[in-house]
Amino acid sequence: DADVTQTPRNRITKTGKRIMLECSQTKGHDRMYWYRQDPGLGLRLIYYSFDVKDINKGEISDGYSVSRQAQAKFSLSLESAIPNQTALYFCATSTSNQPQHFGDGTRLSIL
């Protein structure tokens, strides 16, 4: 089983819909992150959480929200999806002194 699991792996939806992407981990890491990746732009941080009670905005948080339901679970929501949120989304985890490990990603298309 994957250490960092993202669901769904692929999603196609329409403009204006609410979407939730989920991430769960079995690595026991306290830190979790959500990124989006667009061609030519690299990885951009949306939100990150250092523990259950700690949520921080990244560089592109507008239009997104998150929930850290437990140490092992970190969900990303798009309240009203728009086409320019079409991207590849990654969840990552880490400890305080180790680099980040990534889930397999969610490919999201908004029509």
Next chain:
Amino acid sequence: QKEVEQNSGPLSVPEGAIASLNCTYSDRVSQSFFWYRQYSGKSPELIMSIYSNGDKEDGRFTAQLNKASQYVSLLIRDSQPSDSATYLCAVNKGSNYQLIWGAGTKLIIKP
């Protein structure tokens, strides 16, 4: 100026040769440096981390860090077609392990 810069490539290298990938960063307080490999449509995978000036070798991979010149490089010896991927450079500026990412260099190994 981007905080972490990489040549987008593609960098084309013959099979068996040495591939050299470079990354420069702007913030002198950067402490930790990472190279991730990403195959098309897949998640980034950590291949090397380096924290102090000099070289660090792991199998066919060597990471080189020069903090005075603010660059970090990745050498891949005896390049194989399976090394064809995009290589992402990531830099951590402080103790919170929030990474700043380069946009990646696409490497093509030609048989």
